Amino acid sequence: MRDARALDDSRRAEFERRTLDRNVPENLRRLSEPYIRELLIDPESARFRFDFASREGNVTGVCGAVNSRNRMGGYAGFTRFFVEFRDGRPIDGALLQNTATRTRMVQNCGFTDVNDMSRSTANP
Incomplete structure (x- = not known):
């Protein structure tokens, strides 16, 4: 148990070192939105x-959550x-929808585990 906690602390420290800004710059917001909109109903x-x-290196990552209407016309709730x-252009992105994207989200957004993703630093 102690080794797992030390690993989590180590991963969290590494992520904190890589974090640029808790307030995502406007240019990254503008570039992220159309990329994610393409994935929505x-x-x-x-x-x-x-x-x-x-x-990390020459790759910049933006993490957040999006809420949009589903096929029934109601808002489905925020999805990470x-x-x-890379070089100011989106190269990859995903919504948190399955185990594969869940694992990538943990790696790319600095969460120590899947349960940690329910906590957000963003204001609702």
């Missing part, structure tokens, strides 16, 4: 929350997302 209804931006940028 009703892109025009999207409401975004941005948690933070981080950098991440977008990665």
Whole structure:
């Protein structure tokens, strides 16, 4: 148990070192929104929350959450997302929808585990 906690602390420290800003810069917000809108059923209804931006090497990542209308026309609740940028252009991104994206979210957004993702630094 102690080893797992030390690993979590180590991962958290590494993430904190990479974190650029808890307030995501406007240019990264503008570039992230269209990328995520393409993944939604009703892109025009999207409401975004941005948690933070981080950098590792020449890759910048933006993490946040989006709420949009589902097929029934109701808002489905906030779903986490991440977008990665290289040289100012989006190169990858995903909504948290399954185990594969859940694992990538843990890696890209600095969460220590899947349960940690329910906590957000963004204001609702």
